[in-house]
Amino acid sequence: MPSLIDLMLQGHEVQHHSPWPRSAVDAAVWNVAGSGLAQGRWSLLGLWGEPATVHMAIIDAQTAEIAVISLDCPERHYPSIGKHHPPALRLERAIHDLFGLVAEGSPDPRPWLDHNRWGTRFPLADRIDSLSNGLPYRFLPAEGDGLHQIAVGPVHAGIIEPGHFRFTASGETVVRLEQRLGYTHKGIEGLMAGADLDRAVQLAARVSGDSTVAYAFAFSRAVEAALEIAVPDRAVWLRALLAELERLAHHLGDIGAICNDASFTLMHALCSVLREDVLRASNTAFGHRLMRDVIVPGGVTRDLDNNGTKAIRAALDNIRRRFPALVELYDNTASLQDRTVDTGMLKPALAKQYAAGGYIGRASGRSFDARRTLAYPPYDSLSFDVPVLSEGDVNARVWIRVREVEQSLSLIDQILDRLPEGPLRANAGQLREPREGMAIVEGFRGDVLVWLRLRNGRIERCHLRDPSWFQWPLLEAVIEGNIVADFPLCNKSFNCSYSGHDL
Amino acid sequence: MRKLLFESLFRRPFTEQAPSPDDAAATELAIAVGLAARRRLGRSLSIREIDAGSCNGCELEIHALNNAYYDVERFGLRFVASPRHADVLMVTGPVTKNMRDALERTYHATPNPKWVVAVGDCARDGGCFAGSYAVAGGVSQVVPVDLHIPGCPPPPINILQGLLALLDQTAKSVAPT
Numbered sequence: 001m002p003s004l005i006d007l008m009l010q011g012h013e014v015q016h017h018s019p020w021p022r023s024a025v026d027a028a029v030w031n032v033a034g035s036g037l038a039q040g041r042w043s044l045l046g047l048w049g050e051p052a053t054v055h056m057a058i059i060d061a062q063t064a065e066i067a068v069i070s071l072d073c074p075e076r077h078y079p080s081i082g083k084h085h086p087p088a089l090r091l092e093r094a095i096h097d098l099f100g101l102v103a104e105g106s107p108d109p110r111p112w113l114d115h116n117r118w119g120t121r122f123p124l125a126d127r128i129d130s131l132s133n134g135l136p137y138r139f140l141p142a143e144g145d146g147l148h149q150i151a152v153g154p155v156h157a158g159i160i161e162p163g164h165f166r167f168t169a170s171g172e173t174v175v176r177l178e179q180r181l182g183y184t185h186k187g188i189e190g191l192m193a194g195a196d197l198d199r200a201v202q203l204a205a206r207v208s209g210d211s212t213v214a215y216a217f218a219f220s221r222a223v224e225a226a227l228e229i230a231v232p233d234r235a236v237w238l239r240a241l242l243a244e245l246e247r248l249a250h251h252l253g254d255i256g257a258i259c260n261d262a263s264f265t266l267m268h269a270l271c272s273v274l275r276e277d278v279l280r281a282s283n284t285a286f287g288h289r290l291m292r293d294v295i296v297p298g299g300v301t302r303d304l305d306n307n308g309t310k311a312i313r314a315a316l317d318n319i320r321r322r323f324p325a326l327v328e329l330y331d332n333t334a335s336l337q338d339r340t341v342d343t344g345m346l347k348p349a350l351a352k353q354y355a356a357g358g359y360i361g362r363a364s365g366r367s368f369d370a371r372r373t374l375a376y377p378p379y380d381s382l383s384f385d386v387p388v389l390s391e392g393d394v395n396a397r398v399w400i401r402v403r404e405v406e407q408s409l410s411l412i413d414q415i416l417d418r419l420p421e422g423p424l425r426a427n428a429g430q431l432r433e434p435r436e437g438m439a440i441v442e443g444f445r446g447d448v449l450v451w452l453r454l455r456n457g458r459i460e461r462c463h464l465r466d467p468s469w470f471q472w473p474l475l476e477a478v479i480e481g482n483i484v485a486d487f488p489l490c491n492k493s494f495n496c497s498y499s500g501h502d503l
Numbered sequence: 504m505r506k507l508l509f510e511s512l513f514r515r516p517f518t519e520q521a522p523s524p525d526d527a528a529a530t531e532l533a534i535a536v537g538l539a540a541r542r543r544l545g546r547s548l549s550i551r552e553i554d555a556g557s558c559n560g561c562e563l564e565i566h567a568l569n570n571a572y573y574d575v576e577r578f579g580l581r582f583v584a585s586p587r588h589a590d591v592l593m594v595t596g597p598v599t600k601n602m603r604d605a606l607e608r609t610y611h612a613t614p615n616p617k618w619v620v621a622v623g624d625c626a627r628d629g630g631c632f633a634g635s636y637a638v639a640g641g642v643s644q645v646v647p648v649d650l651h652i653p654g655c656p657p658p659p660i661n662i663l664q665g666l667l668a669l670l671d672q673t674a675k676s677v678a679p680t
Contacts, residue, residue: 117600123636154605157584159552159566161559162602183601184556187637202631209560209656253566266507272570273517279567289658290560329504499558502601 004042004060007033008067017436018225022055022068030071031079033058038084043355044470045440046449047081047088048463049095051125054078055463057438057449059355064373068438068451073101080106087354087470098189099125110138113182113502124190142168142176150484154183161498165487172483177476184502192452192462197223197428200459201296204450207464208500209290213246214443215450215464215500216295221376222450222462223297226437229428233420235299240378241415242282242291242300245312247444248408249278251401252319254495258398259330261488262339270326274319281315284308299425309416316409327402340395344478344490348390354474357446357467359400360494364392370442382414394493430457445497446471466500517571547579548666551589551613555606555642556632557596560656561623565593567659580666586613591666593620594646595656597629598639610646618649620665627651 002010010032011025025033033056036042045057045066055070071078080103082089092103093112100122103109114121116135121128147168154162164180188207192200204219205212217239224231256271279289285308286294294302330336346356348365355361361368369386371379387403389396431454438451446467453460475494479487552565568575569582583589586609598606610619621642624630628641642648652665 115601117603118636119600120636127636154602155553155586155609159554159562159582161554161557161562162605183605184554184596184599185601185637186556186597186599186632187635188632190637191632191635199631206558206560206631206655209558209563212558212560266504269571270507272567273572276567276570276572283658290563290656292560292655325507329507333504497559499556 002032004058004063004065004067007036007069011069014070014436016226016434017068018228018438020057020066020068020438022070022436025069025071027071027079030056030069030081033069034079034081034084037081037088040352043352044081044085044087045355045447046451046463046465047091047095048451048465049099049101049124050461051099052076052101054095054101055451056081057451061352061355061368066374066440076100077102077104079104082106082108085353087473090473091469098123100128101125113185115182115185123187124193137180139166139178139180140176144170144175146170147175163498167484167487169484172485174479174482174484174487177479177487179472179476181472181498182502184499186499186503188503189461189463192459195459196457197297197459200462202293204462204464205292205295207503208466208497210250210497211246211443211445211448211466211500212290212292213242213295214441214448216293217243218439218441218443218448218450219452219462219464220295220297221439221441222437222452223428223454224437225439226435226452226454227297227429227431229298229426231299231426232423234303234422235424235426237378237415237419238300238304238424239295240382241304241312241412241419242286242294243441243443244408244411244415245278245282245285246291248319248405248412249275249282250444251405251408252278252323254492255326255330255398255401255405257495258340258394258489258492259336261492262336264333264336267326267330267336270322274322274326277315277318281308281311284311296425298428299423301425303424304419312412312416316412319405319409323405330398330402337395339486339489340398340493341393343394343486344482344493346392346474346478348392350474350477351392354470356470356474358442358444358471359397359404360446360471360474362386362388363396363400365390368447370440370447374440376439376441378415382411384411394489397493432456434460443467445495445500448500464500464503466497466503468496468498468501471496472501518574518577547581548591549581549583549589550591550593551583551586551609552593553595553606553609555594555596555602555626555645556599556638557623557625561595561626564654564656564659565595565622565662568662573659573663575663586610589613589617591618591620592646593622594642594648595622595626597625597632597635598642598645600637600639603639603645606642606645619646621648621651622654622657622662622665624653624655627653630655 008023011023014022083105097114150167153164162183168176205216253275256268259267283289346364351364434455449465452462
């Protein structure tokens with residue numbers, strides 16, 4: 001088996017792709033990459049299409065080397081990766097729905113994002129008008145004595161995003177869960193094509209509302225990589241401040257929400273207050289509670305003034321004062337622990353196979369954190385720990401988030417103490433020839449990947465990959481053998497994005 | 504736990520009453536919502552939230568209405584789990600073609616009298632997603648809308664303000680849909 005670099009050398013390196021190399025390969029090399037993924041030597045970071053090309057981003061977990069390989073497929077088919085490496089399956093189904101490219105040999109050719117409602121097929125390639133064929137979606141069969149099905153969604157009972165869950169249960173025990181997603185598919189990658197940078201970053205910031213900072217951050221970094229823009233120091237540091245505030249708010253909210261799904265509402269009420277404090281401080285500091293549209297290619301649009309700093313520090317002090325008592329409450333409430341410990345176990349081997357990012361991976365022994373593994377600035381000069389556990393249950397995922405709250409508090413302190421002075425934005429120039437850029441940024445949920453090609457100051461193709469693509473399938477595995485009533489608890493402990501996934 | 508519960512007996516509640524400008528607005532609004540809602544529906548208004556394709560930003564802010572600062576339940580505003588229990592459908596997002604059917608069915612599952620509040624810029628006309636092959640448009644393209652609350656996303660205080668506007672509007676109409 002060659003190393004990732006050897007693999008790249010077997011193809012033709014594509015010019016102007018930053019910061020990692022991209023290589024155009026033939027089907028044989030494509031298959032070698034597939035078997036490298038299947039053997040666990042490399043991890044899949046992303047798999048996306050163009051009208052007659054498929055691209056695959058791979059990381060070598062040992063060396064943190066990253067590479068993109070591309071396979072031209074003028075005949076509109078390519079060898080399936082999912083056949084050997086299941087994490088690619090849904091991505092291949094999505095590529096087929098959007099571009100009409102067929103993954104040859106795929107064990108699951110069913111549609112994924114296309115629910116037969118668009119009035120068109122293959123919308124990002126040669127669009128074909130089509131009427132609904134009226135065929136129902138085929139769920140995978142689960143057969144046996146006394147099994148029954150429970151259908152949930154797309155409209156759920158809570159204030160959450162839409163998706164469909166099909167449970168097959170034996171009494172109270174879940175035998176199989178199958179997800180059907182795609183309900184919030186808005187065609188963002190279609191809208192991106194041809195957009196100028198102002199519009200494109202606005203769209204990127206609306207891929208997943210809870211990760212609006214992470215997406216704008218990743219998109220902007222990809223543009224900056226493509227156009228070789230040096231971002232001013234102050235903007236680099238402010239971006240990390242925004243990212244940590246976003247992480248802090250969602251971790252605090254979700255720790256409470258997980259407890260709420262175990263009917264322990266006191267934690268929920270008290271955590272929600274801390275979360276609201278962070279949102280209000282963010283609003284004071286950056287003029288928007290979710291800090292939307294602050295990060296743009298070249299830098300940031302708003303500066304932090306004294307009032308903002310004061311508001312953030314006050315929120316931090318408050319969390320430091322109140323949060324430890326809540327952690328103690330979580331740890332010492334036996335009835336709550338009874339629900340979270342040993343529930344929804346994700347085995348480390350599965351987390352590794354799927355390259356599960358965020359707290360889901362880190363609660364199951366996978367230490368990847370883009371801030372550490374890829375050390376993009378300013379995280380290369382900040383000190384923080386990446387907490388990792390291997391138990392893989394709901395409890396472990398809660399603890400990872402508790403520890404990450406503490407790390408974010410410390411990071412925000414460091415940033416506020418060391419925030420450099422200077423300009424906020426560099427000019428994003430224009431280049432006539434095509435330039436390609438890629439970026440991976442650690443959002444609160446995991447690593448967000450953005451790949452794009454620019455031409456004449458406009459987006460030619462932009463792909464945005466949410467961490468949820470590699471987390472949703474694991475939820476199906478995790479719930480097996482648990483009782484139906486524990487599903488909300490497991491689901492909340494994953495908190496995957498629907499909109500980020502459906503795009 | 505006992506310590507925390509004991510503490511809450513003595514600590515001032517988080518729920519906001521203090522009359523700094525924003526808070527005063529919240530309190531005023533809250534009282535007005537309470538009075539109008541009582542006239543129309545006894546003393547409560549049940550809301551069923553539907554994400555018809557939103558980015559989840561609006562959901563986060565609607566969620567925040569339930570936290571101790573806003574505590575909307577004190578006014579009888581309540582989020583319910585089924586459209587069968589709802590007076591108001593609060594709909595977010597550009598309506599995606601994949602969600603259109605589910606939104607229509609949820610609307611028809613809600614008993615009369617009912618009102619629809621479209622929350623967020625996307626819910627008005629599709630926002631920045633308008634024109635996509637996968638988007639049907641604003642909420643009013645699919646079900647009749649009684650009120651739009653703008654914002655991307657609107658902060659919780661604006662959503663509360665919007666509910667007040669809805670109640671005024673419906674009080675004027677003779678035969679609500």
